[in-house]
Amino acid sequence: MEQSDLKTEYSDAIIFVTDHDGREHALPALEGWRVMEVIRDWGIKLKAECGGACACGTCHVYVDEAWLPRLHPPTDEEVDRLDDAFAVEETSRLCCQILVSPETNGLRMRLAPGSKVE
DSSP states (O other), X not given: OOGGGGOOXXXXXXXXXXXXXXXXXXXXEOTTOBHHHHHHHTTOOOOOTTSSSSXXXXXXXXXXXXXXXXXXXXXXXXXXXXXXXXXXXXXXXXXXXXXXXXXXXXXXXXXXXXXXXX
């Protein structure tokens, strides 16, 4: 199935998120929303303690490597927050800093350690 076929009349994109238990979720999302908001609104447990203000690093995710060049680069502020995150990798991003758009349809990511709600 083409990823664009997954979009519904109520969404602008589908975001694929692998949770802390290894289950992948296909989440319909609206343009302009933060990926962090989409994840939480669909009931997937994600700390995101600052609520999207790029002030903590607890919405840390690993973006699928193929998607990295397709996203806007992280800001200096995001890079600074990632310095405080646990288990940072080359593909690390804060999902509060990724905005949904039609171009993000099919975006894949995995929740990182340290973002799990205990």
